[in-house]
Amino acid sequence: MSGPGWFRRKPTKKRGLALTGTSAALVLAAGVVFATVASPGSHASLVASEGPAHATRPLEPAASLQLVSMTPAVGSRNVNGASPIRVQFSSPLAPGSPMPTLSPSIPGTWAVQGNAAVFTPKVGYFENTKVTVKIPGGLSGLVSAAGATAGNGGTLVSNVTRSFTTRSFSTLRLQQLMTQLGYLPMTWKPTSAAVISPADARAQLSAAYRAPAGTFSWKGSWPWTLRSQWKAGKYNILNVGAVRAFESVNGMTMDGSAGKAVWTKLFKQVAKGQQNPNGYTYALANQHYPINLTIWHNGKKVLHSLANTGIPASSTADGTFPVYLKYVFSHMKGTNPDGSKYDDPVWYASYFNGGDAVHQFDRYSYGSYQSLGCVEVPYSVAKKAYPYLTYGSLVTVEGPVA
Numbered sequence: 001m002s003g004p005g006w007f008r009r010k011p012t013k014k015r016g017l018a019l020t021g022t023s024a025a026l027v028l029a030a031g032v033v034f035a036t037v038a039s040p041g042s043h044a045s046l047v048a049s050e051g052p053a054h055a056t057r058p059l060e061p062a063a064s065l066q067l068v069s070m071t072p073a074v075g076s077r078n079v080n081g082a083s084p085i086r087v088q089f090s091s092p093l094a095p096g097s098p099m100p101t102l103s104p105s106i107p108g109t110w111a112v113q114g115n116a117a118v119f120t121p122k123v124g125y126f127e128n129t130k131v132t133v134k135i136p137g138g139l140s141g142l143v144s145a146a147g148a149t150a151g152n153g154g155t156l157v158s159n160v161t162r163s164f165t166t167r168s169f170s171t172l173r174l175q176q177l178m179t180q181l182g183y184l185p186m187t188w189k190p191t192s193a194a195v196i197s198p199a200d201a202r203a204q205l206s207a208a209y210r211a212p213a214g215t216f217s218w219k220g221s222w223p224w225t226l227r228s229q230w231k232a233g234k235y236n237i238l239n240v241g242a243v244r245a246f247e248s249v250n251g252m253t254m255d256g257s258a259g260k261a262v263w264t265k266l267f268k269q270v271a272k273g274q275q276n277p278n279g280y281t282y283a284l285a286n287q288h289y290p291i292n293l294t295i296w297h298n299g300k301k302v303l304h305s306l307a308n309t310g311i312p313a314s315s316t317a318d319g320t321f322p323v324y325l326k327y328v329f330s331h332m333k334g335t336n337p338d339g340s341k342y343d344d345p346v347w348y349a350s351y352f353n354g355g356d357a358v359h360q361f362d363r364y365s366y367g368s369y370q371s372l373g374c375v376e377v378p379y380s381v382a383k384k385a386y387p388y389l390t391y392g393s394l395v396t397v398e399g400p401v402a
Contacts, residue, residue, distance in 0.1 A: 066090035330346060
């Protein structure tokens, strides 16, 4: 016999025949069997036999279980980690059958649904996770309803192992959540059918894999130099600045990359509705003569001043960069174009590109190429700019390079 049921059937007790003298007779209610037992040395012979009128045929072993399919598909690498896992078999499963196991293990429940074993996660798997489903076979493995009834058969021949991998989280969803918390200079409004409760952890995780529909709108007045760099659903410099700002607020390493630590913290802050305490700042250093610096905060222009940028031998490169280092007071040291060394005390330095920073430096005049790559402004301007230029704030340099 095959399967785990053979040991479930209790052995039937045999009743002994009563012998009287040299012969015995067994009388059955539904028929008569005469058996003569001869004296020692003789042969027993069958006199007559008639079976029961309605004999019960012994139960046949149940057909072996076969694995038909699995959802997510075996080997797939584009899986939403919040989705149920469904393992389909060739026959209905017994209600009390053992269930598959998952590695890595996460909170959730297995249930029998007809021919399938279905796992519903409490929340789900994180991005880029390889999930292994182990399906037990043999005597201690899954058993079909037929096998449980027959007490024999209805199991997988042996253990089966299958796996799949979850996909990366959606850039669009990252932008939506960063916008909701004030780390991007816009608003996002979901369609009525796409509203997700901030406290629904599983729904939030599912949306991280597949962003819901909605619309972004700019909040306040922002220059084209910032607006033109925004790309919904595509990674861009606004994303980098937003992630750096988020990392700074939460005491994390500022690399501008939304890894597991960032997403984990982001889900928690969305659930709590914790907004960016610094607001959104953008600075533009325009190298068209006269060179100037303009700063916007929360959609409003808050500062405009003449500034100096780099001389031909040490120019200020065009581009957009996030603020990554700040000092209220420090010494800038280096080598002048003529080979001499400098050690200059400066106030209110906000570094955005290598050694380039917005900072105080006293000059006779402003509005031209005079620095060694930095954006120089008067002391009063630097002091006002410093609290606006928080970590992750974007600084754009544009115009003719000296």
